Amino acid sequence: xxxxxxxxxxxxxxxxxxxxxxxxxxxxxxxxxxxxxxxxxxxxxxxxxxxxxxxxxxxxxxxxxxxxxxxxxxxxxxxxxxxxxxxxxxxxxxxxxxxxxxxxxxxxxxxxxxxxxxxxxxxxxxxxxxxxxxxxxxxxxxxxxxxxxxxxxxxxxxxxxxxxxxxxxxxxxxxxxxxxxxxxxxxxxxxxxxxxxxxxxxxxxxxxxxxxxxxxxxxxxxxxxxxxxxxxxxxxxxxxxxxxxxxxxxxxxxxxxxxxxxxxxxxxxxxxxxxxxxxxxxxxxxxxxxxxxxxxxxxxxxxxxxxxxxxxxxxxxxxxxxxxxxxxxxxxxxxxxxxxxxxxxxxxxxxxxxxxxxxxxxxxxxxxxxxxxxxxxxxxxxxxxxxx
Amino acid sequence: xxxxxxxxxxxxxxxxxxxxxxxxxxxxxxxxxxxxxxxxxxxxxxxxxxxxxxxxxxxxxxxxxxxxxxxxxxxxxxxxxxxxxxxxxxxxxxxxxxxxxxxxxxxxxxxxxxxxxxxxxxxxxxxxxxxxxxxxxxxxxxxxxxxxxxxxxxxxxxxxxxxxxxxxxxxxxxxxxxxxxxxxxxxxxxxxxxxxxxxxxxxxxxxxxxxxxxxxxxxxxxxxxxxxxxxxxxxxxxxxxxxxxxxxxxxxxxxxxxxxxxxxxxxxxxxxxxxxxxxxxxxxxxxxxxxxxxxxxxxxxxxxxxxxxxxxxxxxxxxxxxxxxxxxxxxxxxxxxxxxxxxxxxxxxxxxxxxxxxxxxxxxxxxxxxxxxxxxxxxxxxxxxxxx
Numbered sequence: 001x002x003x004x005x006x007x008x009x010x011x012x013x014x015x016x017x018x019x020x021x022x023x024x025x026x027x028x029x030x031x032x033x034x035x036x037x038x039x040x041x042x043x044x045x046x047x048x049x050x051x052x053x054x055x056x057x058x059x060x061x062x063x064x065x066x067x068x069x070x071x072x073x074x075x076x077x078x079x080x081x082x083x084x085x086x087x088x089x090x091x092x093x094x095x096x097x098x099x100x101x102x103x104x105x106x107x108x109x110x111x112x113x114x115x116x117x118x119x120x121x122x123x124x125x126x127x128x129x130x131x132x133x134x135x136x137x138x139x140x141x142x143x144x145x146x147x148x149x150x151x152x153x154x155x156x157x158x159x160x161x162x163x164x165x166x167x168x169x170x171x172x173x174x175x176x177x178x179x180x181x182x183x184x185x186x187x188x189x190x191x192x193x194x195x196x197x198x199x200x201x202x203x204x205x206x207x208x209x210x211x212x213x214x215x216x217x218x219x220x221x222x223x224x225x226x227x228x229x230x231x232x233x234x235x236x237x238x239x240x241x242x243x244x245x246x247x248x249x250x251x252x253x254x255x256x257x258x259x260x261x262x263x264x265x266x267x268x269x270x271x272x273x274x275x276x277x278x279x280x281x282x283x284x285x286x287x288x289x290x291x292x293x294x295x296x297x298x299x300x301x302x303x304x305x306x307x308x309x310x311x312x313x314x315x316x317x318x319x320x321x322x323x324x325x326x327x328x329x330x331x332x333x334x335x336x337x338x339x340x341x342x343x344x345x346x347x348x349x350x351x352x353x354x355x356x357x358x359x360x361x362x363x364x365x366x367x368x369x370x371x372x373x374x375x376x377x378x379x380x381x382x383x384x385x386x387x388x
Numbered sequence: 389x390x391x392x393x394x395x396x397x398x399x400x401x402x403x404x405x406x407x408x409x410x411x412x413x414x415x416x417x418x419x420x421x422x423x424x425x426x427x428x429x430x431x432x433x434x435x436x437x438x439x440x441x442x443x444x445x446x447x448x449x450x451x452x453x454x455x456x457x458x459x460x461x462x463x464x465x466x467x468x469x470x471x472x473x474x475x476x477x478x479x480x481x482x483x484x485x486x487x488x489x490x491x492x493x494x495x496x497x498x499x500x501x502x503x504x505x506x507x508x509x510x511x512x513x514x515x516x517x518x519x520x521x522x523x524x525x526x527x528x529x530x531x532x533x534x535x536x537x538x539x540x541x542x543x544x545x546x547x548x549x550x551x552x553x554x555x556x557x558x559x560x561x562x563x564x565x566x567x568x569x570x571x572x573x574x575x576x577x578x579x580x581x582x583x584x585x586x587x588x589x590x591x592x593x594x595x596x597x598x599x600x601x602x603x604x605x606x607x608x609x610x611x612x613x614x615x616x617x618x619x620x621x622x623x624x625x626x627x628x629x630x631x632x633x634x635x636x637x638x639x640x641x642x643x644x645x646x647x648x649x650x651x652x653x654x655x656x657x658x659x660x661x662x663x664x665x666x667x668x669x670x671x672x673x674x675x676x677x678x679x680x681x682x683x684x685x686x687x688x689x690x691x692x693x694x695x696x697x698x699x700x701x702x703x704x705x706x707x708x709x710x711x712x713x714x715x716x717x718x719x720x721x722x723x724x725x726x727x728x729x730x731x732x733x734x735x736x737x738x739x740x741x742x743x744x745x746x747x748x749x750x751x752x753x754x755x756x757x758x759x760x761x762x763x764x765x766x767x768x769x770x771x772x773x774x775x776x
Contacts, residue, residue, distance in 0.1 A: 316703075
């Protein structure tokens with residue numbers, strides 16, 4: 001496929017994005033600028049990426065995904081939830097899928113991810129695969145009586161993650177796995193004594209080139225990213241080098257294509273441990289839309305099309321991104337524009353076009369500048385206009 | 389109108405753009421970021437702004453434009469060619485139109501523009517309204533035997549402009565005006581001995597606030613803009629102040645809303661004279677997409693929605709924009725991506741999605757950085773990949 005579409009549309013490259021959320025939405029400006037046609041398979045009407053939605057349907061339905069793939073040159077994703085069997089059928093049919101199923105596996109299954117990272121010799125928290133409460137008890141005994149239990153699949157933004165201090169506290173998950181009958185297991189990890197969380201983004205194209213942005217500091221509230229500082233303060237030298245090396249090793253080691261986000265713990269004893277992977281543009285990279293020569297969304301499109309990657313120089317000394325979580329209690333984000341934009345003319349506002357709802361990521365703001373305290377203030381003060 | 393649509397779509401503001409060219413196209417990224425819904429009335433299918441084309445039809449057809457206006461909150465433009473009678477009917481029906489017909493008149497009719505600028509006391513070339521060859525002859529006699537004749541309406545990119553040295557050289561235009569029978573006339577101007585051309589962009593919102601970008605130098609080839617340097621070299625101090633003051637005086641004087649571009653001559657004796665006006669985002673402002681805190685397209689949307697204007701600080705010391713004129717002799721721009729992007733990873737490429745055609749503006753590139761000679765080289769060398 002692919003070539004027919006390209007020649008039909010004056011040499012445009014058509015990227016198909018599965019999933020219609022804000023990540024797909026934020027690919028649209030990059031696609032428009034680069035002259036790339038973007039088509040989205042959205043879960044429903046009126047989603048954040050609705051402007052580019054060419055199809056509406058269920059990404060778990062084989063026929064829906066196959067029909068969508070027929071209309072594009074390369075398939076990529078707003079999320080990592082497309083079932084492996086569908087991804088593999090696409091590849092068998094000659095569709096270019098980036099990231100491919102072999103790589104996506106490690107974003108879909110945290111047990112496989114942990115095993116792979118250990119195999120690659122990368123620093124990770126102590127972990128184990130556990131199938132029952134007895135095994136959880138053993139792990140707790142060996143790790144000071146506390147541990148983090150995670151479902152291998154389906155968790156995000158803090159869901160599917162539980163800190164436990166007794167072996168029975170994951171019983172409901174063990175029961176669900178037994179009922180599921182597919183021989184699944186849970187992941188248990190030591191509770192890491194971390195000083196802060198970092199994220200390292202890397203882009204990799206199929207032919208192998210990689211590009212990294214500066215490592216950033218991420219601040220979570222209730223398991224959800226609330227703020228990102230780019231670059232991470234006090235991260236020149238060793239921390240930056242190690243973070244970049246970890247991300248590049250992972251990207252090459254699993255054959256990731258597109259943007260890969262590596263969430264890291266910086267421990268109180270100054271080690272970096274890999275926490276999670278995301279294999280797509282990531283909340284920790286939103287600052288790059290305004291703060292970097294190449295945004296993560298443009299870079300992702302370049303990478304999945306196997307085009308040369310763009311420069312990742314920062315546009316200012318500091319960029320701070322603050323998420324708008326939930327939005328106003330009444331009305332819409334737009335109701336606050338007059339006040340917010342008048343007060344903060346240099347802060348860049350991104351509104352995902354979603355209805356406000358408690359906890360929901362409905363937008364973000366990014367400030368960029370020379371003085372970190374000013375930039376942090378500008379970003380936080382602007383975001384505050386949009387939350388009650 | 390307006391309010392119904394807003395409330396129906398979760399507080400979004402719907403901007404309707406008449407005209408589907410690259411200026412409408414480049415409003416799309418800004419609209420997506422700000423959560424503004426954009427709808428385009430395109431002249432035909434497959435235009436540059438096709439992604440946002442909600443209607444296809446003739447902007448000179450009253451019913452087509454009125455029907456389109458019913459679906460949006462504010463009307464703005466990709467060009468200045470919508471007939472006055474249609475614009476006035478929109479306003480009478482309560483539609484918000486920005487810029488409005490009273491302002492657009494001065495972008496539509498160069499004789500009215502010259503008269504208005506003279507009335508505002510602004511510096512313009514010597515000019516006259518002429519109805520026949522005898523009047524042209526008189527003007528030539530008084531100005532050293534050479535003059536520039538312009539049709540009052542319909543010219544752009546060098547069309548409708550002619551340098552003459554004999555009274556008979558505009559006879560075909562006089563004949564056409566006589567046949568038209570509406571009492572039209574031509575504009576004649578002195579040939580200005582200019583050192584270079586500048587452009588000053590200003591944005592004005594209906595409530596009156598204005599914001600200016602730094603004055604830029606524009607380079608034309610065959611009457612078409614080929615290159616823009618921002619800011620114009622050697623333009624600190626008086627030149628910058630005078631250029632900004634001229635543009636603000638015009639914007640306020642004619643009640644312009646949205647972006648207004650003022651093309652200026654810098655004469656060999658160091659005066660600034662107003663050449664042309666454009667009442668919309670303008671080629672001389674494309675650099676702002678990558679080189680300014682607020683792009684002209686975002687600013688235009690903010691202005692026509694009467695939102696606070698964004699900061700116009702430059703992101704680097706210098707930005708240079710080079711137009712891609714014509715494109716490759718064979719194939720498409722996309723065929724050159726591998727080579728061009730590999731060589732110039734920090735240059736930002738904008739592809740309008742138009743078929744290559746000699747002389748046609750099919751895209752542009754912008755380089756930004758600290759050293760002007762490096763930035764000029766980067767931009768020109770990148771653009772060269774896309775032209776034969």
